[in-house]
Amino acid sequence: xxxxxxxxxxxxxxxxxxxxxxxxxxxxxxxxxxxxxxxxxxxxxxxxxxxxxxxxxxxxxxxxxxxxxxxxxxxxxxxxxxxxxxxxxxxxxxxxxxxxxxxxxxxxxxxxxxxxxxxxxx
Numbered sequence: 001x002x003x004x005x006x007x008x009x010x011x012x013x014x015x016x017x018x019x020x021x022x023x024x025x026x027x028x029x030x031x032x033x034x035x036x037x038x039x040x041x042x043x044x045x046x047x048x049x050x051x052x053x054x055x056x057x058x059x060x061x062x063x064x065x066x067x068x069x070x071x072x073x074x075x076x077x078x079x080x081x082x083x084x085x086x087x088x089x090x091x092x093x094x095x096x097x098x099x100x101x102x103x104x105x106x107x108x109x110x111x112x113x114x115x116x117x118x119x120x121x122x
Contacts, residue, residue: 014057015048016090017074021064023097035063 024031029041036044036059047056054068061068076090 014052016076017071018048018060019094020074021066021071023094025064026101027064032063040081079101
């Protein structure tokens with residue numbers, strides 16, 4: 001877990017914050033890797049589990065279209081604190097959101113293909 005903060009303040013999980021923002025923006029780990037210079041999704045995962053340099057954090061923030069400070073200070077627990085999310089963990093919610101985004105992307109591709117076939121008269 002990549003964190004910032006000290007004993008006097010709550011530690012913020014930067015990797016979780018990056019994932020949260022990435023999922024909300026519909027960016028896959030693979031797409032993030034491509035925009036970070038063509039690194040694999042596994043390399044992105046490994047990078048997020050380790051220490052992230054300020055330069056790399058700035059690049060990730062640029063790709064996600066947020067300021068680095070947002071990634072460093074976002075408190076996801078606080079975002080969901082007063083929401084009716086039941087017993088689901090943030091990780092479960094993000095996985096659910098990612099699955100719904102993939103489903104919608106597949107539906108869009110099927111619609112585009114059908115439109116293309118109709119336009120060609122097939």
